[in-house]
Amino acid sequence: MSNTNEKFLVGIFDDEDILLHGVEGIREKGVKIHEVYTPFPVHGLDEVLGYKRSRLPIAAFLFGMTGTILALTMQIWMLGFDWPMIIGGKNFVSLPPFIPVTFELTVLLSALGMVGTFFIVSDMKPYKTPRQFDLRSTDDKHVMAVDLASNQLSKEEISRILKENGASEVNEKNF
Amino acid sequence: MQATSSIRETLITGGKTVRDVSEDISRQVEGKPTRLWWMAFSISLVLFMFGLYCLVTLLWEGVGVWGLNKTVGWAWDITNFVWWVGIGHAGTLISAILLLFRQKWRMSINRAAEAMTIFAVICAATFPLVHMGRLWLGLYWVLPLPNTWGSLWANFNSPLLWDVFAITTYFIVSLVFWYIGLIPDFAVIRDRAVRMGNTTRATIYNALSFGWDGAAKTWMRYESVALILAGLSTPLVLSVHTIVSFDFATSIVPGWHTTIFPPYFVAGAIFSGFAMVLTLLIVTRKVFKLEDYITIYHIELMNIVIIITGSIVGIAYITEFFVAWYGQVPAEYYAFYNRATGPYWWAYWSMMTCNVISPQLFWWKKLRTNIVATFILSIIVNIGMWFERFVIIVTSIHRDYLPSSWSMFYPTMYDVGEYIFTFGLFFTAFFLFAKFFPVINMAEVKSIIKSSSEKKH
Numbered sequence: 001m002s003n004t005n006e007k008f009l010v011g012i013f014d015d016e017d018i019l020l021h022g023v024e025g026i027r028e029k030g031v032k033i034h035e036v037y038t039p040f041p042v043h044g045l046d047e048v049l050g051y052k053r054s055r056l057p058i059a060a061f062l063f064g065m066t067g068t069i070l071a072l073t074m075q076i077w078m079l080g081f082d083w084p085m086i087i088g089g090k091n092f093v094s095l096p097p098f099i100p101v102t103f104e105l106t107v108l109l110s111a112l113g114m115v116g117t118f119f120i121v122s123d124m125k126p127y128k129t130p131r132q133f134d135l136r137s138t139d140d141k142h143v144m145a146v147d148l149a150s151n152q153l154s155k156e157e158i159s160r161i162l163k164e165n166g167a168s169e170v171n172e173k174n175f
Numbered sequence: 176m177q178a179t180s181s182i183r184e185t186l187i188t189g190g191k192t193v194r195d196v197s198e199d200i201s202r203q204v205e206g207k208p209t210r211l212w213w214m215a216f217s218i219s220l221v222l223f224m225f226g227l228y229c230l231v232t233l234l235w236e237g238v239g240v241w242g243l244n245k246t247v248g249w250a251w252d253i254t255n256f257v258w259w260v261g262i263g264h265a266g267t268l269i270s271a272i273l274l275l276f277r278q279k280w281r282m283s284i285n286r287a288a289e290a291m292t293i294f295a296v297i298c299a300a301t302f303p304l305v306h307m308g309r310l311w312l313g314l315y316w317v318l319p320l321p322n323t324w325g326s327l328w329a330n331f332n333s334p335l336l337w338d339v340f341a342i343t344t345y346f347i348v349s350l351v352f353w354y355i356g357l358i359p360d361f362a363v364i365r366d367r368a369v370r371m372g373n374t375t376r377a378t379i380y381n382a383l384s385f386g387w388d389g390a391a392k393t394w395m396r397y398e399s400v401a402l403i404l405a406g407l408s409t410p411l412v413l414s415v416h417t418i419v420s421f422d423f424a425t426s427i428v429p430g431w432h433t434t435i436f437p438p439y440f441v442a443g444a445i446f447s448g449f450a451m452v453l454t455l456l457i458v459t460r461k462v463f464k465l466e467d468y469i470t471i472y473h474i475e476l477m478n479i480v481i482i483i484t485g486s487i488v489g490i491a492y493i494t495e496f497f498v499a500w501y502g503q504v505p506a507e508y509y510a511f512y513n514r515a516t517g518p519y520w521w522a523y524w525s526m527m528t529c530n531v532i533s534p535q536l537f538w539w540k541k542l543r544t545n546i547v548a549t550f551i552l553s554i555i556v557n558i559g560m561w562f563e564r565f566v567i568i569v570t571s572i573h574r575d576y577l578p579s580s581w582s583m584f585y586p587t588m589y590d591v592g593e594y595i596f597t598f599g600l601f602f603t604a605f606f607l608f609a610k611f612f613p614v615i616n617m618a619e620v621k622s623i624i625k626s627s628s629e630k631k632h
Binding site: 035040046056097110118124126136 | 192193194197319327328329330331332334336337340341343344347348351352355358359362363365366367369370381382383385386387388389390391392393394395396397398399400403404407408410411414418421617618619621622625
């Protein structure tokens with residue numbers, strides 16, 4: 001984002017099905033797509049763009065496991081070793097009563113850890129101003145950005161390919 | 176790609192386009208509040224202030240201002256707590272369980288239902304907090320913190336402590352789930368404000384939207400996060416009311432000491448939660464003119480959930496009675512006999528009428544597709560559910576083991592005042608939400624416009 005004077009061609013698509021076929025056609029022609037911005041999740045778009053599956057579920061699992069281990073060690077250490085108390089004549093360390101708190105902390109850490117990871121990898125934070133190619137991308141248009149510097153083809157040629165593949169308009173945008 | 180059966184009814188009527196969704200839902204955020212909104216908001220605020228007075232008096236004078244006595248040591252406070260927590264179950268159920276089951280009808284209602292969940296859980300949490308009397312010391316009683324006695328830790332064997340963890344986790348996870356859903360919609364309002372040239376609104380919603388740009392890669396991760404959160408929230412929502420029921424079920428008080436409590440409480444929670452969602456949404460759709468998004472079909476589906484959960488609750492009531500008779504434990508037998516015929520018979524029969532009989536009326540399609548009937552029944556269900564908790568709590572303990580300790584519970588102004596406080600808090604928060612946040616999840620509704628919207632003819 002630091003390097004200035006980046007030149008983009010911005011294709012606008014009106015419909016998600018046209019967009020999906022368009023992305024396939026445009027990639028077949030050898031045009032490298034910078035990113036596609038959509039107002040709602042379009043199923044199958046990640047596949048036609050060739051994105052790998054998100055690894056966030058792994059993060060969620062690891063954070064969840066951290067919660068499980070943390071909760072169990074905390075309860076066993078506090079009630080079993082640090083200050084054992086006789087409560088109703090029961091064992092100091094018995095697993096069943098520790099399960100509710102263990103479960104809750106597993107869910108809590110898993111959820112918070114995963115969402116935190118999501119914000120970090122997607123670079124999302126309050127007061128961040130995103131780079132937007134077309135403001136209509138949050139309303140009703142699907143916006144495809146093509147970085148001219150990373151493509152061999154000429155601007156006119158890319159523009160023609162975008163239009164042939166369903167873009168209703170093609171604009172230029174410089175940052 | 177997805178296929179939708181042609182026999183499914185349309186979820187969005189009025190031939191809406193994707194652009195119409197942004198327009199219709201953002202309008203109430205962008206416009207000035209109506210006179211109706213100001214009136215409703217002011218009434219809630221007055222209730223809130225009166226309740227606040229009662230709350231401050233309680234904290235100043237101590238819990239003695241409540242109508243509790245030696246025998247009935249738990250009454251309105253815990254009744255209201257369980258009632259609000261129960262109401263707080265519908266939101267996450269709708270957004271999590273219905274997401275896992277791929278029920279598209281959740282999309283128009285999940286935002287408001289989740290908001291309701293969050294406010295209801297805040298209301299619920301006020302009761303255990305204030306009942307501690309000196310709630311500033313409560314941190315040491317409920318959290319495992321080192322304290323002045325050295326390391327005398329909280330008792331992890333206590334269901335009341337499990338409750339602390341369950342409610343806290345539920346609140347935080349629901350809040351995160353709700354906020355994640357709001358981010359793309361805040362971006363819609365931000366970009367509309369930029370285009371309209373309203374810089375103040377653009378700045379505020381820019382801060383709220385976390386720099387959302389709608390990139391395909393972010394959407395992919397976002398969907399992954401939503402799915403996992405739904406997977407985590409599903410057992411969570413079931414665990415919360417299960418643990419609330421443990422507050423009673425793990426005791427040895429006749430009438431509380433039953434293994435049926437967890438599923439029975441969870442069904443009751445969903446029952447009352449859906450009723451409250453209906454009460455609020457019937458008003459919201461009218462005030463904000465959202466009839467095309469929250470259709471009669473949505474209301475009918477929610478009413479079907481009410482029939483199912485209401486019937487489960489009814490079966491649970493009957494099972495409790497059957498087991499009390501079949502088990503022939505005198506104390507248990509007496510507890511239930513006293514419930515139905517003792518001095519609190521009116522509470523018991525109010526509960527039976529409101530919770531067991533009234534939802535059965537929804538078997539008639541005419542009634543479950545009628546807005547007025549649904550609105551009235553949804554309020555009746557929540558009155559019944561309040562009585563359920565009151566009956567379980569007060570009738571089980573007001574006849575102590577010694578007849579000389581037998582007692583009745585009479586609420587004071589402060590018992591009533593704290594309940595009013597939570598109503599004020601709940602509706603004040605809900606009206607603020609309805610004015611400043613998009614009440615329908617725009618991104619999700621836009622994604623089903625093509626498959627589930629009524630086509631223009």
